Amino acid sequence: MERTLTVVPDDGLHARPAATFVETAGSFDAEITVGAVDGNRPAVSADSMLGVTGLGVRGGDDVRLVAEGPDAEAALDALEAILSTPEEDLDDMELP
Amino acid sequence: MTERRFEGIGATPTVGIGTASWYRPTDVTDLGEPPQPETVDPATERDRFDASQADAEAELEAERERTRERVGDDEAAVFNAHLQFLTDPQIESGVQDAIDGGLPAPHAVKRAFEGPIEQFEAMDGMMAERADDLRDIRDRLLRLLTDTERTDLGELPEGSVVLAELLTPSDTAQFDPGAIAGVGTIKGGRTAHAAIIARSLGIPAVVGIGEALTEIDDGDQLVVDGEAGAIIADPSDDTRTRAAESTQTPVISEAVSTADGTEIEVAANLGTPAEAEPAVNRGADGVGLFRTEFLFQDRSSAPDENEQYEAYHEVCEAFAEDVAGGKPRIVVRTLDVGGDKPIDYLNLDPEENGFLGARGIRLSLGEHAEIFETQLRALLRVAATDAGVGLAVMFPLVSTVEELEAAIEHVEKVADNLEEEGLNYAIPELGVMVETPASTYLADAFAERVDFLSIGTNDLTQYVQAAARDLDRMSDYQDPLAPGVLRAVDRTVTAGHAGGAWVGMCGEMAGDPDLTELLVGLGLDELSMSAVTVPDVKTAISEVDTEAADELAASVLAADTLAEVRDLV
Numbered sequence: 160m161e162r163t164l165t166v167v168p169d170d171g172l173h174a175r176p177a178a179t180f181v182e183t184a185g186s187f188d189a190e191i192t193v194g195a196v197d198g199n200r201p202a203v204s205a206d207s208m209l210g211v212t213g214l215g216v217r218g219g220d221d222v223r224l225v226a227e228g229p230d231a232e233a234a235l236d237a238l239e240a241i242l243s244t245p246e247e248d249l250d251d252m253e254l255p
Numbered sequence: 256m257t258e259r260r261f262e263g264i265g266a267t268p269t270v271g272i273g274t275a276s277w278y279r280p281t282d283v284t285d286l287g288e289p290p291q292p293e294t295v296d297p298a299t300e301r302d303r304f305d306a307s308q309a310d311a312e313a314e315l316e317a318e319r320e321r322t323r324e325r326v327g328d329d330e331a332a333v334f335n336a337h338l339q340f341l342t343d344p345q346i347e348s349g350v351q352d353a354i355d356g357g358l359p360a361p362h363a364v365k366r367a368f369e370g371p372i373e374q375f376e377a378m379d380g381m382m383a384e385r386a387d388d389l390r391d392i393r394d395r396l397l398r399l400l401t402d403t404e405r406t407d408l409g410e411l412p413e414g415s416v417v418l419a420e421l422l423t424p425s426d427t428a429q430f431d432p433g434a435i436a437g438v439g440t441i442k443g444g445r446t447a448h449a450a451i452i453a454r455s456l457g458i459p460a461v462v463g464i465g466e467a468l469t470e471i472d473d474g475d476q477l478v479v480d481g482e483a484g485a486i487i488a489d490p491s492d493d494t495r496t497r498a499a500e501s502t503q504t505p506v507i508s509e510a511v512s513t514a515d516g517t518e519i520e521v522a523a524n525l526g527t528p529a530e531a532e533p534a535v536n537r538g539a540d541g542v543g544l545f546r547t548e549f550l551f552q553d554r555s556s557a558p559d560e561n562e563q564y565e566a567y568h569e570v571c572e573a574f575a576e577d578v579a580g581g582k583p584r585i586v587v588r589t590l591d592v593g594g595d596k597p598i599d600y601l602n603l604d605p606e607e608n609g610f611l612g613a614r615g616i617r618l619s620l621g622e623h624a625e626i627f628e629t630q631l632r633a634l635l636r637v638a639a640t641d642a643g644v645g646l647a648v649m650f651p652l653v654s655t656v657e658e659l660e661a662a663i664e665h666v667e668k669v670a671d672n673l674e675e676e677g678l679n680y681a682i683p684e685l686g687v688m689v690e691t692p693a694s695t696y697l698a699d700a701f702a703e704r705v706d707f708l709s710i711g712t713n714d715l716t717q718y719v720q721a722a723a724r725d726l727d728r729m730s731d732y733q734d735p736l737a738p739g740v741l742r743a744v745d746r747t748v749t750a751g752h753a754g755g756a757w758v759g760m761c762g763e764m765a766g767d768p769d770l771t772e773l774l775v776g777l778g779l780d781e782l783s784m785s786a787v788t789v790p791d792v793k794t795a796i797s798e799v800d801t802e803a804a805d806e807l808a809a810s811v812l813a814a815d816t817l818a819e820v821r822d823l824v
Contacts, residue, residue: 208339
């Protein structure tokens, strides 16, 4: 199962949004990868902070999420919500 | 000694003065040659790594909580990122591979971080700062693995200016803002953690100064100018004086609210129109007391209507131009002479017009009615101008409802005359300056007849305590914190609100930031003070929690003696 979406936080997948993203990805029973749609770096495991920040994804970039496993759909929903939320509203989000 | 100036990037809008103190953490990456692989037991080394990882996690969690409490969630979030880097599968497998290859845990950690650090260093902008995060995590693990003692940044003597190559989030989490007068770093940018934390804690900081910074020695006297982005070593007296002036509380130009969102107007007390501009520059929202006596003093006759019009208009304009929304409130007090303010051509008698004689509104309604009406004409005309929309007129020393009604009749009469003459006018907000015990008892009756009340604590204290302000021997009675005065203030605010008026305070008391919480708790809507204390009071308001302030006010009002009140505030 996969989903392509545009990253909303200005700083992209970096610092706080990345930390929230990785933490959330790790909480689901699913194998999840994330990759930049326009980029030459290979997709990385969504529960690796190093991998996710290393993508160098900025706000406005498109990313592709791929998930396999029992929680795949729920995981994609949660990760999509994080990537669609401006950083300043992240605190108000209910995370799984 | 001549000044030496070190230019960098200013990270805070503040200035500090202090003594240089170099922070040089031990270089934990200097591990020496690894032992022969066959002497290394992989299982033992893995256990060592696991233990250091667990310790690092505990440290990070503690630092995250400390930062969250002192600075806020946003700044604490960096520790979440560190926690995730720490347990990252790529790092863990890198460490495991190195251990399997025969390296002891410290060398394995150093090697596992090499690749990722290089990868981030090669990226641009903010991503490059992630390399600093990784170094910070690596060094934390190495420090724990090598049992290296941590350099304690929390124990610096007061007035220290911390100088360092770079300050990591773990370094800044130890900062004691009370002790640290400033920060200067060789590396780093405005978005570096040290810069962000320094900003949040209000510590003056200059970052990215470069290797030149090493010319400064421990103990050198420094001015850290976070606004200009420079550190000045061995500052001249001149530089030092200027720095000391600007170490004052930063100016807040916007309207301020308490921490939980109650907006409190912070206004300035002015004696002349020339004071308007400086008050705007100090962040005053408006004018809570414009004394008009200056227009009447040091001359041989009263000023005419046009001269007064110009003066009042000038003050309104100074604020209207610079204050957001363009409708700052300018409270002008009608002529308040008598008592301690003699004016030659008004023929005041020290006895007749003393503190308990004909002064303030009593003169305006009596022998000086003509002067009063001229002043009201000027004010009503200014109120009709663009700049004058926020004009308000306040009557001093009112102690009966009859006086207030008579004063309002004068306003109406002046308005009728201006109407007949075809001149532009508007009736401004009207208010009473509450200065006498009678006026505190009548606050509800006043509030039903005017828009606002403003408590003049200097005269109110004098009259409530029956102690003349000009008698030094009475100074013990001249304390606005005296329970009798505070209860009079409380009564005024409560009754004023019940009557539908807003209630401000324009005495000395309003400008004391140590009393701001109490005054908010007492329910005042506006505080007016000499312009110089506006920034301190605005800052104090932004830190007030209204619930705590209400409780403070309740316990202060329950106190029967000045000593008890003093203990509470």
